[in-house]
Amino acid sequence: xxxxxxxxxxxxxxxxxxxxxxxxxxxxxxxxxxxxxxxxxxxxxxxxxxxxxxxxxxxxxxxxxxxxxxxxxxxxxxxxxxxxxxxxxxxxxxxxxxxxxxxxxxxxxxxxxxxxxxxxxxxxxxxxxxxxxxxxxxxxxxxxxxxxxxxxxxxxxxxxxxxxxxxxxxxxxxxxxxxxxxxxxxxxxxxxxxxxxxxxxxxxxxxxxxxxxxxxxxxxxxxxxxxxxxxxxxxxxxxxxxxxxxxxxxxxxxxxxxxxxxxxxxxxxxxxxxxxxxxxxxxxxxxxxxxxxxxxxxxxxxxxxxxxxxxxxxxxxxxxxxxxxxxxxxxxxxxxxxxxxxxxxxxxxxxxxxxxxxxxxxxxxxxxxxxxxxxxxxxxxxxxxxxxxxxxxxxxxxxxxxxxxxxxxxxxxxxxxxxxxxxxxxxxxxxxxxxxxxxxxxxxxxxxxxxxxxxxxxxxxxxxxxxxxxxxxxxxxxxxxxxxxxxxxxxxxxxxxxxxxxxxxxxxxxxxxxxxxxxxxxxxxxxxxxxxxxxxxxxxxxxxxxxxxxxxxxxxxxxxxxxxxxxxxxxxxxxxxxxxxxxxxxxxxxxxxxxxxxxxxxxxxxxxxxxxxxxxxxxxxxxxxxxxxxxxxxxxxxxxxxxxxxxxxxxxxxxxxxxxxxxxxxxxxxxxxxxxxxxxxxxxxxxxxxxxxxxxxxxxxxxxxxxxxxxxxxxxxxxxxxxxxxxxxxxxxxxxxxxxxxxxxxxxxxxxxxxxxxxxxxxxxxxxxxxxxxxxxxxxxxxxxxxxx
Ligand code: BGC
Numbered sequence: 200x201x202x203x204x205x206x207x208x209x210x211x212x213x214x215x216x217x218x219x220x221x222x223x224x225x226x227x228x229x230x231x232x233x234x235x236x237x238x239x240x241x242x243x244x245x246x247x248x249x250x251x252x253x254x255x256x257x258x259x260x261x262x263x264x265x266x267x268x269x270x271x272x273x274x275x276x277x278x279x280x281x282x283x284x285x286x287x288x289x290x291x292x293x294x295x296x297x298x299x300x301x302x303x304x305x306x307x308x309x310x311x312x313x314x315x316x317x318x319x320x321x322x323x324x325x326x327x328x329x330x331x332x333x334x335x336x337x338x339x340x341x342x343x344x345x346x347x348x349x350x351x352x353x354x355x356x357x358x359x360x361x362x363x364x365x366x367x368x369x370x371x372x373x374x375x376x377x378x379x380x381x382x383x384x385x386x387x388x389x390x391x392x393x394x395x396x397x398x399x400x401x402x403x404x405x406x407x408x409x410x411x412x413x414x415x416x417x418x419x420x421x422x423x424x425x426x427x428x429x430x431x432x433x434x435x436x437x438x439x440x441x442x443x444x445x446x447x448x449x450x451x452x453x454x455x456x457x458x459x460x461x462x463x464x465x466x467x468x469x470x471x472x473x474x475x476x477x478x479x480x481x482x483x484x485x486x487x488x489x490x491x492x493x494x495x496x497x498x499x500x501x502x503x504x505x506x507x508x509x510x511x512x513x514x515x516x517x518x519x520x521x522x523x524x525x526x527x528x529x530x531x532x533x534x535x536x537x538x539x540x541x542x543x544x545x546x547x548x549x550x551x552x553x554x555x556x557x558x559x560x561x562x563x564x565x566x567x568x569x570x571x572x573x574x575x576x577x578x579x580x581x582x583x584x585x586x587x588x589x590x591x592x593x594x595x596x597x598x599x600x601x602x603x604x605x606x607x608x609x610x611x612x613x614x615x616x617x618x619x620x621x622x623x624x625x626x627x628x629x630x631x632x633x634x635x636x637x638x639x640x641x642x643x644x645x646x647x648x649x650x651x652x653x654x655x656x657x658x659x660x661x662x663x664x665x666x667x668x669x670x671x672x673x674x675x676x677x678x679x680x681x682x683x684x685x686x687x688x689x690x691x692x693x694x695x696x697x698x699x700x701x702x703x704x705x706x707x708x709x710x711x712x713x714x715x716x717x718x719x720x721x722x723x724x725x726x727x728x729x730x731x732x733x734x735x736x737x738x739x740x741x742x743x744x745x746x747x748x749x750x751x752x753x754x755x756x757x758x759x760x761x762x763x764x765x766x767x768x769x770x771x772x773x774x775x776x777x778x779x780x781x782x783x784x785x786x787x788x789x790x791x792x793x794x795x796x797x798x799x800x801x802x803x804x805x806x807x808x809x810x811x812x813x814x815x816x817x818x819x820x821x822x823x824x825x826x827x828x829x830x831x832x833x834x835x836x837x838x839x840x841x842x843x844x845x846x847x848x849x850x851x852x853x854x855x856x857x858x859x860x861x862x863x864x865x866x867x868x869x870x871x872x873x874x875x876x877x878x879x880x881x882x883x884x885x886x887x888x889x890x891x892x893x894x895x896x897x898x899x900x901x902x903x904x905x906x907x908x909x910x911x912x913x914x915x916x917x918x919x920x921x922x923x924x925x926x927x928x929x930x931x932x933x934x935x936x937x938x939x940x941x942x943x944x945x946x947x948x949x950x951x952x953x954x955x956x957x958x959x960x961x962x963x964x965x966x967x968x969x970x971x972x973x974x975x976x977x978x979x980x981x982x983x984x985x986x987x988x
Pocket of ligand 1 (some may be wrong): 743
């Protein structure tokens with residue numbers, strides 16, 4: 200005992216010594232810095248004038264190469280693309296020229312070390328912005344963004360990203376490459392998981408909430424927040440065939456009406472940076488696209504922050520067949536309006552040459568550098584370049600963060616089916632004495648985190664098996680059977696990056712071995728009172744560079760599910776995945792289906808809370824759920840250009856399946872029931888005044904639960920065909936059994952306008968409109984109103 204106390208004292212002594220040494224060093228460095236370049240007197244929130252003076256002071260002292268270095272983001276790991284261009288290590292560049300930013304360094308000590316290099320050894324001592332993909336957490340991993348969107352709870356999303364920002368900042372990260380707000384209507388595209396789904400209105404709400412969570416609601420500069428970066432600008436989700444990086448062809452009206460609103464919402468919330476996308480948009484690569492980067496972003500939206508390319512996207516302009524060579528790529532990207540080159544080193548090498556040859560002016564370079572320096576100054580980087588490593592442990596281990604993550608799981612899981620009220624399961628030990636947890640995702644940890652969650656510095660994760668064991672304690676026997684291997688033949692490039700190396704492939708199985716694994720699971724199910732079958736996709740299967748031509752449950756999972764169901768035991772299917780899957784068989788034969796998405800660090804606990812009724816599911820789908828892959832792309836807010844399939848003649852339909860989704864956008868069940876009535880709508884209003892809509896919702900079941908009330912509209916005629924329905928309002932409300940609530944919505948200019956392809960501008964038109972209120976996009980409660988001149 201005494202020995203342990205002595206050891207601890209010694210450890211404290213060492214820590215204190217380290218802190219003292221660090222402060223002494225910092226003091227000495229700051230004295231040395233003051234001697235060479237007295238810093239402008241910046242308060243914690245510098246005034247605009249102070250910011251301008253500091254920027255201009257620096258610009259006056261900078262060489263062209265130093266300026267271009269500010270427009271470059273250096274890779275924090277070895278990448279051949281950078282080496283080919285720059286012929287120096289990133290650290291050498293840092294030392295000699297400084298840099299705008301560095302990415303892919305997640306270790307706080309290494310971040311501080313590199314920052315010391317930039318601040319002490321580069322001539323002008325300009326600190327570096329450290330950037331990382333903190334998409335849904337750094338240490339505490341929250342559910343993946345598609346899950347967070349399923350909560351329809353922007354307040355909770357903001358709180359979660361506040362936690363993510365706090366942890367990331369404690370680790371020395373200043374800048375996150377999030378939120379990802381790409382609208383996704385095609386589930387073959389693996390990056391659907393990173394966004395808020397298919398709808399621009401819900402997408403805008405989630406974009407706003409995330410920016411506010413990351414950056415805070417006031418100006419940049421809080422020590423526990425990070426700079427946000429809305430991405431991927433724009434149209435990335437419309438990739439041909441759902442193939443990641445493939446071309447998008449999106450007409451201008453669809454850009455304005457569908458793909459751009461979440462970006463605009465992020466800008467309105469004050470996002471400080473934007474990331475350009477990889478793909479061609481209408482034959483012009485997004486990273487060198489003057490329409491996107493100049494006309495939309497700067498001219499129409501007056502964006503004052505800076506734009507970073509996606510990784511190596513400047514260099515890729517050559518691959519696209521858009522730039523002749525790398526110098527042309529640098530020219531086209533820069534003159535289109537792209538401020539910072541991520542990781543390729545193309546700007547570093549070629550922008551100085553462009554200036555020397557008179558193709559780009561120093562003034563243009565200065566204008567771009569200003570946006571980067573301004574951001575660093577406003578963020579307080581010059582006063583506080585380093586992270587205080589002693590803040591790390593208490594921040595990462597704050598139990599409130601895990602609580603928050605568990606709460607997020609409970610609010611985002613979507614109950615898709617619950618025949619005969621199989622769920623919630625009894626945990627009292629009266630009716631259920633044995634539980635079989637079955638499936639390749641039943642006892643996995645990293646796969647609950649999704650790709651970006653696994654690529655940062657995640658803390659411990661609770662698997663679904665662990666969550667269930669913890670929940671039932673000794674009241675029921677819990678046993679696990681894995682089923683066939685799923686984590687095999689992983690073609691993802693991310694399998695090889697350092698951060699994900701820990702993930703191991705499982706060996707290939709012969710058909711006999713796979714069948715044996717199924718037989719074992721079946722035998723376990725037979726000996727149990729209930730089977731919880733956990734299936735879906737490993738983390739890298741729904742991610743960047745992870746498109747799929749089929750949404751089927753792969754690698755023997757469908758066979759496993761059908762075999763376990765054939766035992767006649769009650770089966771609960773829990774899906775762990777990043778996109779809707781083809782579950783048409785399950786939707787008819789498996790009584791309970793729970794969509795858990797990638798639920799993050801507290802996945803196992805949150806799902807157990809739902810399975811055993813300590814929480815009531817309340818998530819609603821942010822995407823239309825297809826019956827099969829052949830229905831893709833599918834989205835609820837389509838136009839009705841052909842007769843619907845209910846008509847008798849020339850129907851818009853497939854011969855073999857219905858054209859409606861399996862589950863509509865906005866759908867989600869609860870352990871209680873809700874009734875909607877008393878819809879009131881202002882019947883006529885003059886253009887310019889708002890339409891008021893109200894409705895009542897009552898909890899008609901026996902449990903407390905949250906209802907997600909959704910408002911949809913349809914404009915019946917106008918200068919363009921309008922979608923059959925469009926989400927224009929929602930509210931999440933908690934109701935005790937028997938309680939009711941009146942929800943109020945206002946439909947003003949923002950909700951009623953659309954970008955008209957005929958008029959080539961935003962219009963509100965004096966027309967007749969339909970209104971629906973309910974808890975999914977097929978809601979039946981209908982009203983109408985007329986807008987007059
Ligand atoms: C992804 C971006 C990400 C970047 C930096 C790219 O491959 O497309 O979303 O932010 O890498 O890691």
